[in-house]
Every structure is written in C-alpha cells, then in structure tokens.
Amino acid sequence: MDLATVLLLHKCSFIVGAICCFYVRWRSREPGLDFLAIGDGLLAVASTLAGVGEQGILPYEIWTLASFSIGVTGYALMTTGLIQLSRRGRKRSDCLLVGFALILSVVVGFMHWYADNQTRAAIFNANTAAFLGISCVVILRDFFLDRLPARLGLLASLAAAMGFSTLVTVGMIFPQYGPVEPRYAFFMLIICHFSVALFVVVLVQERAETQLRRLANTDALTGIPNRQHFLASLPSELRDGDAFIMIDIDHFKSINDRYGHETGDVVLVGVAQAIANTAGPNVTFGRLGGEEFALFLRGQTEDAAAAEADQIRIAVNGLAFASGAETIVPTVSAGVAIWRGDCDAQKLRDRADQALYLAKRGGRDRVEIYPDPASMEECSSSATTAADQHSTEPGHPRPGELAA
Known part of the structure; x- marks a missing residue:
C-alpha cells in the first residue's frame, strides 16, 4: 500500500x-x-x-x-x-x-x-x-x-x-x-x-x-430499590431459613397531615436510609409503596430475623427531624415470617404482613413474629382486626403519639 x-x-x-x-x-x-x-x-x-x-x-x-x-x-x-x-x-x-x-x-x-x-x-x-x-x-x-x-x-x-x-x-x-x-x-x-x-x-x-x-x-424519592426491583430480586424457590421482614412507619399519615408532605418526605427518606444502612448491602431490600418496606433474608432463624428487625427499629428510634419548634421522632413496627416449607413467596410475604399488623395492634414500635401453623386462624383474625383498627386511626395524634 x-x-x-x-x-x-x-x-x-x-x-x-x-x-x-x-x-x-x-x-x-x-x-x-x-x-x-x-x-x-x-x-x-x-x-x-x-x-x-x-x-x-x-x-x-x-x-x-x-x-x-x-x-x-x-x-x-x-x-x-x-x-x-x-x-x-x-x-x-x-x-x-x-x-x-x-x-x-x-x-x-x-x-x-x-x-x-x-x-x-x-x-x-x-x-x-x-x-x-x-x-x-x-x-x-x-x-x-x-x-x-x-x-x-x-x-x-x-x-x-x-x-x-x-x-x-x-x-x-x-x-x-x-x-x-x-x-x-x-x-x-x-x-x-x-x-x-x-x-x-x-x-x-x-x-x-x-x-x-x-x-x-430505584424509588425516585428515597433512592432505594422499588417494589418492582424487590419482587424481581426474590429467588424462584424458597429454602429453610428464608425470612421476610415487613416494616411500616408508625403514624406516618398523621405526620403528613400535621407537618405537611414535604416534612413527611424528609422523614420517609431518613427512615429508608436508616433501614438500608442497618440491613447492609447483602440483604434484598425495597420500598413496596407508601411508608411500607420489605426485606428478604437467607439462612435465618426466627430469633436472628427478629433481632435484625429489632436493630432496624432501634436505628429508626435514633432519628430526629426538626419541624419548626417541634421534633419528630419516628418509630416503626415490623413483622417477621420464616419459611416452614408450606407456602410460596407470596404467602410468606402475606404472613410477614400479618405479623406486622399484630405489631401495630400490640402498641407499635415493636417486632412481631408470625405464629406457628397451629395459630394461623387466630393470626388471620387478629390481622383483620388490626387492619380495621389501623384504617380508623385518628388523623391528628397528640405530639407524644408520633413517637409512640
């Protein structure tokens, strides 16, 4: 050439x-x-x-x-x-x-x-x-x-x-x-x-x-995985030790009503980041919607999963958000369900959600474990009652109730 x-x-x-x-x-x-x-x-x-x-x-x-x-x-x-x-x-x-x-x-x-x-x-x-x-x-x-x-x-x-x-x-x-x-x-x-x-x-x-x-x-507001990504990340088959943890911010509607949605968003983002930091990078985690979050863990016992949920609860308790002259101290309730070989992933998540309502009914700012199969009917009845009670919460709680 x-x-x-x-x-x-x-x-x-x-x-x-x-x-x-x-x-x-x-x-x-x-x-x-x-x-x-x-x-x-x-x-x-x-x-x-x-x-x-x-x-x-x-x-x-x-x-x-x-x-x-x-x-x-x-x-x-x-x-x-x-x-x-x-x-x-x-x-x-x-x-x-x-x-x-x-x-x-x-x-x-x-x-x-x-x-x-x-x-x-x-x-x-x-x-x-x-x-x-x-x-x-x-x-x-x-x-x-x-x-x-x-x-x-x-x-x-x-x-x-x-x-x-x-x-x-x-x-x-x-x-x-x-x-x-x-x-x-x-x-x-x-x-x-x-x-x-x-x-x-x-x-x-x-x-x-x-x-x-x-x-x-990614959830646009909190920057954590959204519902779609969380569900897509779940394994196709469950095994012993798989656990769901459902977490809900207590009285979040009241925070929005009393302090405004901008303050509510600040609280939501702060709680989401606290959960993410406590759970660590190896835990499947996401925001399901509103003020509700979910975690999926492998190789857990009931005590270990409950301890993980309680660490998150304590971490959130350590947060404080200023709104004018007042301080908002958020709390969360958590429900834990462990796979026992008798359900699929959707059913296991439902059980964690029922345990969450038990935690709400028990006074909030606490962790509940889904009861054993012998107590399923009682658990389902309790969850229904808790859901009804949750839907009729007063719109404007007293200042002390926001941290309760």
Whole structure:
C-alpha cells in the first residue's frame, strides 16, 4: 500500500472519530467527548498537512513542524478526553497534557528535529505511545467503578494502538531491527483509531442504558430499590431459613397531615436510609409503596430475623427531624415470617404482613413474629382486626403519639 493511500485512511479514521464524538456529545452529557472530538479533528488536520506537504504544495519546514505540533496537541486532547470520559468528571490538572504537548512542540521546533523525517516520526510516535499508555492506565483503574463491557473493548483498542505506535518508533530509530515494517504498523494503527471511536460510542450507550435500568429499579424519592426491583430480586424457590421482614412507619399519615408532605418526605427518606444502612448491602431490600418496606433474608432463624428487625427499629428510634419548634421522632413496627416449607413467596410475604399488623395492634414500635401453623386462624383474625383498627386511626395524634 502506497503512502498516499495510508495517509488518506489515516485522515479518514480521525474524521470518523471526530464526527462520532461530536454527535454523541450532542446527544449526551458525558464529559470528555468534546475534547475527544477536537483532538480527532486536530489529528485529521495534521494528517492533511502531511499529505499536502508530501505532494510539495507547502514548504517543507512549514508542514513538518505544523503537522507535528498539531498532531501531538491532538493526541493530548484525545487523551484528556478519554481520561474525563473514564472518570466522568473534569479537573484543572487535565490541562497538563496539553501543556506538555505545546512544550514538546517548542523544543522540537527550537532543536530543528522536525526537519529529519525519522527523528520527527520517532518523537511523534513515542509521544503517541506515552499518551495512549496514560489512557490505558486510567481506563483500567476506573473499571472497578464503572464495570461496563465497552470499557474492556476501549482498553484493548488503546493498548493495541500503543503497541503499534511503539513498533513504529522502534522501526524509525532502528530500521534494521524493527520487528514490523513501519508502514504495516502504521496501517494497523489506523484500524485501532476506528476501533477507539467505535468503543467510545458504545461506552456512552452502555452508560445510558445502565442509567435507565437504575432509574427503572430505584424509588425516585428515597433512592432505594422499588417494589418492582424487590419482587424481581426474590429467588424462584424458597429454602429453610428464608425470612421476610415487613416494616411500616408508625403514624406516618398523621405526620403528613400535621407537618405537611414535604416534612413527611424528609422523614420517609431518613427512615429508608436508616433501614438500608442497618440491613447492609447483602440483604434484598425495597420500598413496596407508601411508608411500607420489605426485606428478604437467607439462612435465618426466627430469633436472628427478629433481632435484625429489632436493630432496624432501634436505628429508626435514633432519628430526629426538626419541624419548626417541634421534633419528630419516628418509630416503626415490623413483622417477621420464616419459611416452614408450606407456602410460596407470596404467602410468606402475606404472613410477614400479618405479623406486622399484630405489631401495630400490640402498641407499635415493636417486632412481631408470625405464629406457628397451629395459630394461623387466630393470626388471620387478629390481622383483620388490626387492619380495621389501623384504617380508623385518628388523623391528628397528640405530639407524644408520633413517637409512640
């Protein structure tokens, strides 16, 4: 393949990258895409200058220095964009790479290294390999914060580009020892540029899809899993030690009526976060609706599940919310049901709900365990009575009742 064709493909790879990044930046708020687009655009300009210069249209010293300076600045902006895209944020220190590229351009111009093709190409590709290596390190480091498959594809593309840039550098410095002829390594580098642009677009798309799934599975007010996500997370088959815990905020309607829904929302969010923090990340947890929450635990005894529920109750008791001159101290009631091999998940959750009503009937701010099968009918009758009583609670309790 002749040099003119290689330069044309080289320029096209950057033009495609610039167009992709500009388009995705227009449709997305991901940081770094603007730097990536500008960097690719500058690299396309540098490649164009090199092609025009090779045809003798521009003076040798002008196009060699200009293409070198614009090219290293383009790679600096490209690397800056990849770093910002990887960590999803900007920092003032991001300008250091561009500053280094400008200083390198001044040094190369002052030393007239741009006048020799081999020296210029070796310095340019060594700088490219260094910048791509920095991008690889950052993307690999941030993988544990953003585990998306496209990140691995982007990392592989950048690593390959770094490797081929290194081969070009070696071939320029030691032509007789170069493992691959520079023009072939350069051609593979062009393919890597296309691949980088592809995986940048895929990475942004995967992040958008992940965000949509997160929004679909998260309660908008409290930030914890919603009913849909909680139910979908339950196992298809129950086993010994599986437990449901149903939790309800006591007198929550009265809090809304007396202090307003904005204050009620603050209380609801605070209680939800207290439950989540106490339950820990390994417990299936969600808001079923209103002021009601549910937990599903594996490998529990009745005492262990009741102790878990009581820890949550105590944690909520430690909360306090100011509303004007008054302080709201919320409490919760909890019902616990353990699987005994005689029901499905829906029935087990119903039993936990019945135990919750027993806790409400028993005075609130307490934990109740669903009774054994011999007491099912009594439990069902009690739950009905408790539900009727709950539905006729007074709308405006005395201040002391809010903590009762």
